[in-house]
Amino acid sequence: MAVNVTEKTQRVTTSHDLSEKRVRRYSAKYFAVPSRLIRVEPLTPDASTRKYYRVYSDKDPSRTLIVSLYPAPFNPQDNSYLDVTGLFERSGLPVPVVIDVAGTQGIILQEDLGDLSLARWIELALQTGDHARIDTMLCRAIDLIVQIQAATQTAYETGSVASKLAFDEDKLGWELNFFFDHYFGSLRHDSFEPDQEAAMRADLAAIAKALSDRPRTLCHRDYHAMNLMVDRLGNLRIIDHQDARMGPASYDLVPLLVERRLVPAAQSGVDSHIDYFLNARAEAGLPSIERSSFIDEFNLMTIQRQLKATGTFSYQTGVLGRGEYYAQYVEAAVATVLRAMDAHPTLEFPALRAALEKENIRIPALSGCDQ
Numbered sequence: 001m002a003v004n005v006t007e008k009t010q011r012v013t014t015s016h017d018l019s020e021k022r023v024r025r026y027s028a029k030y031f032a033v034p035s036r037l038i039r040v041e042p043l044t045p046d047a048s049t050r051k052y053y054r055v056y057s058d059k060d061p062s063r064t065l066i067v068s069l070y071p072a073p074f075n076p077q078d079n080s081y082l083d084v085t086g087l088f089e090r091s092g093l094p095v096p097v098v099i100d101v102a103g104t105q106g107i108i109l110q111e112d113l114g115d116l117s118l119a120r121w122i123e124l125a126l127q128t129g130d131h132a133r134i135d136t137m138l139c140r141a142i143d144l145i146v147q148i149q150a151a152t153q154t155a156y157e158t159g160s161v162a163s164k165l166a167f168d169e170d171k172l173g174w175e176l177n178f179f180f181d182h183y184f185g186s187l188r189h190d191s192f193e194p195d196q197e198a199a200m201r202a203d204l205a206a207i208a209k210a211l212s213d214r215p216r217t218l219c220h221r222d223y224h225a226m227n228l229m230v231d232r233l234g235n236l237r238i239i240d241h242q243d244a245r246m247g248p249a250s251y252d253l254v255p256l257l258v259e260r261r262l263v264p265a266a267q268s269g270v271d272s273h274i275d276y277f278l279n280a281r282a283e284a285g286l287p288s289i290e291r292s293s294f295i296d297e298f299n300l301m302t303i304q305r306q307l308k309a310t311g312t313f314s315y316q317t318g319v320l321g322r323g324e325y326y327a328q329y330v331e332a333a334v335a336t337v338l339r340a341m342d343a344h345p346t347l348e349f350p351a352l353r354a355a356l357e358k359e360n361i362r363i364p365a366l367s368g369c370d371q
Contacts, residue, residue, distance in 0.1 A: 023053045023067050026107050030100060031057040054112060065099060066113075070106035080161050081108060081242035087160045088244075091151035093144065094237045113237050119225035119259075135269060138256070139276055140236050141228055145220075145252045146280045152218040152246070160244075166216060167247035172208035172304060179311030180204060184355070186318030187330070192355075199351035206349065207304055214297055215287070216246040223252035224259045249289060250301040253277055258302050258336060274298065299347055302340040306333045 020040050028035040037059060043052040043066075051069040056062075068081070076082055079101075088095045100109040118141065125134050155163040180201065184190040192200070220227075220241055227240040257270050274294065282288055310333045317323035317330070334356055341347050 019051055019069055026105055027055040033057045033059055064112040066110050068108040073104050073106050076101050076103045083161045084241050084244045087155055091154055093147055113229040113231050116230045117226045118228035121230045141256055142277050146284050148220055149217040150284050155218050162244040165245035169208050169212035172211055175308040176204040176208055179307040182311050182314040187314035203349035203352035210300055211248055211304055214248040217249050219247040219251040220244055224255040248297055250298045254301045254305050299340045299343045303337050306336045309333050
């Protein structure tokens with residue numbers, strides 16, 4: 001039965017009100033003040049089942065904390081965020097401090113890192129033309145990727161959930177099939193002859209297999225500039241790390257350097273940042289990777305991640321009706337895939353490429369992306 005807009009809005013509002021009540025009740029108990037003295041500021045997550053709130057008491061408004069509210073109670077022993085946070089903390093990685101856990105209430109209370117993401121920091125630095133500071137900050141972010149990869153053995157030794165998950169052929173293939181179904185289906189409503197669709201899906205399967213065959217290391221999984229915060233001391237801090245798992249060494253570097261939220265001027269040093277990454281890995285004592293092999297993987301990883309992102313944007317637009325935000329990213333993501341296909345002659349996926357080029361406006365390659 002169809003639900004009209006008013007009914008849907010009322011349901012969302014009711015759910016929001018109940019969530020805020022849960023947060024307010026918990027916060028009043030934590031701060032030991034009456035509920036009327038608690039201030040709750042909803043924060044907007046990027047497509048997450050969790051809701052985030054900044055909370056504080058009128059008695060001490062300078063002490064703000066972040067409540068992560070889950071849709072249902074959870075067992076702290078089985079919570080992936082707490083598991084990976086513990087792994088990262090043991091490895092000296094700068095994640096938010098967990099202050100309290102109320103599993104029966106579906107709440108994790110943590111340190112407030114502020115509102116300045118690396119993406120926003122870069123935008124502000126670009127306004128002053130300070131490219132040297134941007135390069136320094138990106139190198140610091142790359143150092144953290146290397147530090148994450150250096151924690152691979154610790155993940156296995158401690159039995160972290162991250163050691164039991166991987167970007168294997170099934171996982172990568174599922175993401176690529178999701179792209180196919182929602183970009184060509186939900187968004188564009190394309191139809192293909194059976195042999196043409198089979199050829200395109202074969203190209204997608206080849207991408208998944210090639211990446212799955214690469215040596216695996218610990219990955220954050222969503223290491224873009226919105227998931228790195230610049231704290232009040234100017235230090236980089238990692239958030240949204242609960243989905244960490246094993247994958248190719250290029251996995252976290254791709255979203256950092258080829259990221260939809262970064263303006264093009266900040267992407268001009270891809271070559272030099274790849275070299276920095278490979279040198280940093282060597283200095284950390286991690287297994288060496290031959291540069292040309294890594295470039296192949298980097299471009300292939302760019303194709304896979306941007307196809308996955310395109311699938312998400314298409315689903316949000318074509319299925320959930322959120323095109324006012326997500327539709328704007330589709331063309332740029334597809335153009336990035338085509339640039340990556342151009343970047344190295346060994347990457348040939350003719351059926352997929354032909355379908356992507358059919359209705360996509362080609363954008364000239366950015367400086368530093370051609371090898």
